[in-house]
Amino acid sequence: MKSESKVGEKIASIRDSKNITQEELAERCNMSLFQLKAIEEQNLIASLAILIKIARVLGVRLGTFLDDDLGLWPVVIRNEESHRTISFSSQVSNTHSHLNFFSLAGNKSxxxxxxxxxxxxxxxxxxIVLSSHEGEEFLYVLEGTVKxxxxxxxxLLNKGESIYYDSIVAHLVCSAVEKPAKILAVVYSPM
Structure with a gap:
């Protein structure tokens, strides 16, 4: 599925609201200006690690790039609701998406x-290009086999198995075989 939200546009909007230039953001995230422009203007699929760096520099949660509305109420996701996703590459430099994320708390402030x-x-x-970022991750395999x-x-994790790790250690999550897999992931990234 394609993302209905434009992550690049949200990054640019937040960056502009904080009076941060593209050059400043790229430098503070230790990335090239070319790469940031591609993310903001061409919707380049960025790695999760890069998006976490951008979120940290902008002073927002990673989920802000997925949020349409912020509320103080609980968030309930029903089976029949449309599964709006956003695609990321877990590779730092690869533009080919292989991770489609569906936020389970997009409207929870x-x-x-x-x-x-x-x-x-x-x-x-x-x-294989490993990446790291601050925080922790919990993964639970719902379908398939994950490496x-x-x-x-x-x-190697199969259906019903889980892993919990510190994200500061370089890591990569991928399908272990040439078939899709599905996981439940909970990511904690301090601001």
Missing amino acids: GRHMEPFLIDILPADNKE IHYGKEEY
Whole structure:
């Protein structure tokens, strides 16, 4: 599924509202101006690690890029609701998406966790590029088999299995086979 929201447009809007230039944001995120412009203006699929860096520099939660409305009430997601997703690449430099995120708390303001359902598609690019960011992640496999590269270790998880790890350690989540997988992920990233 394609994202109905434009992450690049939201990043640009928040950046502008905080009077931060593209050059300043790129420098503070340790990324090239070319890459930031591609994310903002061409909806380049950024890695989760890069989006976390951008969120941190802008002083917002990662989920802000998915939010349409902020409320103080509980958020309930019903089975029949449209599953609006946003695509990310877990690769730092790969523009081929293989992670489709569905936010489970997009309208909850003030949250400290980011719960997602994630469809993991077999990646076009087989090059392994690990990334890291502050925080923690909990993954629970709902369908398929998932491979987690974590530091120098690899973990294979099947349906019903889970892993909890510190995100500061370089990692990569991908489908272990040439078939899609689905996970429940809860990401915590301090602001």
